[in-house]
Amino acid sequence: MSELRFDNQTVVITGAGGGVGKAYALFFSKRGANVVVNDLGVSHRGEGASSRAADVVVDEIKAAGGKAVANYDSVEFGDRIIDTAIKAFGRVDILINNAGILRDVSFKNMKDIDWDLINMVHVYGSYKCTRAAWPYFRKQKFGRVINTASSAGLFGNFGQTNYSAAKLAMVGFTETLAKEGAKYNILSNVIAPIAASRMTETVMPPDVLEHLKPDWIVPLVAVLVHSSNTSESGGIFEAGAGHVAKLRWERAKGALLKTDDTLTPQAILAKWNDVTDFSKPSYPTGAANFLELLEKAQDVPSAPAGESFDFTGKVALVTGAGAGLGRAYALLFARLGASVVVNDLINPDPVVQEIKKLGGKAVASKASVEDGDAVVKPAIDAFGRIDILVNNAGILRDKAFTNMDDDMWNTIMSVHLRGTYKVTKAAWPYFLKQKYGRIVNTSSTSGIYGNFGQANYAAAKLGILGFSRALALEGAKYNIYVNTIAPNAGTALTRTILPEDLVQAFKPEYVAPMVALLCSDKLPEPTKGLYECGSGWFSKTRWQRSGGHGFPVDVQLTPEAVLSQWKKIITFDERSDHPEDSQAGLKSIMANMSNVSVVSNAAIVVTGFTTKDARSGEDLFYNESTMFIRGSGGFGGSPKPTARRAKAATAAYKPPQRKPDAVMEEKTSEDQAALYRLNGDYNPLHIDPDFSKVGGFKDPILHGLCSFGVSGKHVYKTFGAFKSIKVRFSGVVIPGQTLRTEMWKDNGTVLFQTTVVETGKPAIAGAGVELLSTGSKL
Template identity: 35%
Template sequence: MTEELRFDGRVAIVTGAGGGLGRAYALLLAARGAQVVVNDLGGSMHGEGATTAAADRVVEEIRAAGGQAVANYDSVEDGPRIVQTALDHFGRLDIVINNAGILRDTSFHKMTEADWEKIYRVHLYGGFRVTHAAWPHLREQGYGRVIMTSSAAGLYGNFGQANYSSAKLGLLGLAQTLAAEGQKRNVLVNTIAPLAGSRLTETILPPDLVAALKPEYVAPLVAWLCHERNTATGQTFEVGAGWVSRVRWQRAQGAFFPLGENLTPEAIAAQWDTVQDFTDPAYPTSPMDSFAPVVGNLQKSGGAEERGSRGEETPSRSPAPAPPTADGPQAAIGHEFEPKTQRYDERDLSLYALAVGAAADPLDKLELPFVYELSGDGFRALPTYAVTFPFSLLWQITSVPGLRFNPALLLHGEQYLEVKRPLPLKATVTNRARISHIYDKGSGALVLLDVNTFDEAGEELAFNQVSLFIRGIGGFGGERGPSAAANPLPDRAPDAVHRDKTTDNQALLYRLSSGDRNPLHADPAFAAAGGFDRPILHGLCTFGFAGRAVLRHFAGGDPARFRSIRARFTKHVFPGETIVTEMWQDGVRVFFQSKVAERDEVVLSHGVVELVG
């Protein structure tokens, strides 16, 4: 027999609990051990008047059944007073169910400002006031469950309810943000859109249907979402008449239009069927998911705009993503990308060197040759500039057969670079890439992309292997692959330690030099959607800092002595932070790791540079 879910020791506030849904929630929670604050102003369904009778009746029912409850008669606009009632009588607060509501239905052209304002203040503002007052207590104790009440009108709209539907959808948006903010403190926030008969639905549903939609069919879901065993947060559910269903957004794949070209209404009209085609939809669940197509289009068009302005071949528009095959990700092994040609010169090499911290001291004679083409010691190219070559074609990963994925779920795991000889100071190079391996890691797929770069004579100049981890497409039955090389650090103090203070605009500088114009490194709003409080440094920028440190301390700044470099990306770096690279020499190999001094966190691990002896 299933163990009964209990709420002993928990304290709950239920607003609008004088009847209907709120009463059902209060009775069920109290019957299972919760101490309940029964809040109800006692007004009419249109928000007029007030009486204590509604809340008192429910409290009497709870106490008669042996439960514990106290009445509160405040408006939800006085949320702090409702919360204080729980603290005064029961000493704590664990659960908040925002259920109070009224109706003032009328068509939009007849709606008055008073009709709008009254609905807003009870539903959305009231939900804010009660939850805002409760929030500090829930966070500080490391436990809380919050329920917002939306409706079908809020999710889909309904004639005559512009005020009500706006407020109800606003509550959903509030819940989603609070779910993101509260999760790490074990404060979970979910939303229900109930189908239940009450005095509020009497005006929009037939009487026989109202009678069939019992609030008792909604209350069990609310109780489950409020229980300590529930771990769901940020979710929305339609519920009623013995039916419970999660609701999520659905988005068509849409049409992509090349950036940097004149986008016209006619172009959109020509692709209108594609814009509205839900044949193979996506299901975004976060702002980062929402931005995913933007990232994809930037990868396809943005980098091309930048490099094209320097005289390179501009990549052609990417075809629409290919449908998955029967073999799934494994079908992508051996896939060859369309080759891309690019040109670079001393200006590009200088900009890259500055972007990875070279010549922070303009009088540094060892690094001035990397940024000044007339240097007396002769201009040189930093070897790690070659990690920028793959970006001329990396965007093609979004259209590889068998690799249907959300670009927001792609992570850059490791990077390996081998330079065959010192990079020429100017060149036209051709980049060719193929997917060499795809490993099934369960939670995702590890994709190894081999990129070979050739000069004008067809001789190989550099080789990159880009390790990409794509979350959410694992479990296809492929090989798990070899364990990652450990490269254990020597058990002794580092042979050299190099500190570099990054500038506040380091990320902006690097994105101009790399060809990767991901807004995560420039746009505060985009960074916030990714969970960062400001834009972060590109991982390959940190990679360049580390390579430069090894070159300085163990090769005298001579690029001819640099053969290869490998590292794993473990943490982000914020512009303005200090990168500390610790290095240990073992013959021609130099092991390294990089940390952020301010947070004492390793940001590059498993690092090794091989030098020419």
């Protein structure tokens, strides 16, 4: 494969004074590009300024024979950065929006400056640089844009509500750019890199950072921005430590209910399994066909009556409640017994009077959502508390990106994203104090999938989802639940083109029941969800991630290597998963750190898992996992275990110096790992030769738990049932090798060890079981 070159092209890289940005700059200069090295020279918190960071990189490029110029402007002055490229090289072909800072703090302690600085650098800065480059891209009918998200944005992260919001905003922004740019050969993609930088060095240990070198990110970006890429646009990619994968949205088939008076919160709850049923999913790039769904809903029988929801004693605040969706939410909450605070910047009084005529309780909150304290104050003054917050207020400033100006961008951000933050921030102390809160935030399909002419709106709306996901993590401990909806309802436009009966079925009143359900105490999945709804249809939306490809960590990764595995990287097959957070895969197992002790410069971490019956809540069994972590000691922990543990968990189980009482051998099959994989352990280390090499194994190894299971079976067949089993993994097994289990019985205990016959090396040692019966089977 020929080398991917960038001769005579100009690449602008923001935040290129260090970390991933510097790696980009050095790479593209070596591959023939002219490089603009932008760096303001601030700290990872966005403080201070220095030209040195950019100058050092430029000098390094020039010393190697490359072409580069420095730019020291803040990304909020994106026009100056792009102007530097035009003046120095006469063109701009590739823009990599990489600049970033961190202002991590719990939401309770977050200040406006923490929110505003993150938004300015990550969101507004990316917009400004892209907007400045866009006319040149359009004129030359070529442009490539890389925006930078993060796992915090994709999944949410504790202490990073600001950063999570900004980073997921980049996804909505990118998806819209991809749609607008397609006609002009302007391709835009977004990456979520995991790499060492000035930011990550504050939160990750040195030994971890060593395996997260920026060099692992660059080859993916090179493939995406190369002229040979003519179709991959609007993509979302994860990359780091040699692994590259793609993400996309997956939508459940959803529940369909008749749009009449029987469409209630309890009717949706009765269909909740359908709302969250991903057995027949779709993979959309835009909003659902609501007209088609609506026609199908007309044929659905009315929902049976169920137990009515009761919000008596609860106080619900709805922003933007003077009309439309907000009004429908306010009226429904009032009918269900809640005291309602009707917020609207223009005139909330008509809705307040409407509620009072129904016999409900309501007060007005006439304030902009940009002044969150003023919005929340009437709730406290009138009712002394706030239990429910529905952030619904919104406006539109739609315009093709080439014609969008700063006022359009900032106005949308101020109302939608910052307004959601400000009102929530004002309500948060009350939620914490009463250990109760329900929040529904409003996204949009324009944000989830991007939409032509709505780059500002899409960024803001998906930023709200990132905010919600991080907030849900912080709130869960305090019984504060946060969910996000992407609603569809009728507009003045739909009334001009649809029959009146269909117009009525698009009414906001048919979205409101979903909001009430999300704010109740009856939701099976109480927090962090994303739901699309409208026209009698309600569906959950989530991520799907490709299995991707893992490259060997002992070989320098190149764009050509990435390109050679491209089909595997972007293919969604049986290896795909659905990550919800960093603990994906442990949804039904309650895990807790039960023990950490110090041994010299290492730490021993014991993690306990209790598996419960999902229906009854009854404990089924308990597992422990003990890990010896080198180089993680010295933190002042106890040199001895501190938690109370079962005697069997700490038993030495040393085999006696005599002939085994029983021996059993079993040859594993060459497809043993593939068969064991059916249990749900999809770790590619055990099936993918390339990935196993990343782990330092020439061939894929058998799952340790599979060897464990075979050994346990040998004990069971020989001595009968047991109530506990403990092993220590001491070596690897290659599928096809033979396992030999040697066993010694000692009253109610059986000690055993397992070796690989072909090599004579131990696979399991220090093992033993407690028998249920002490009677011998010998």
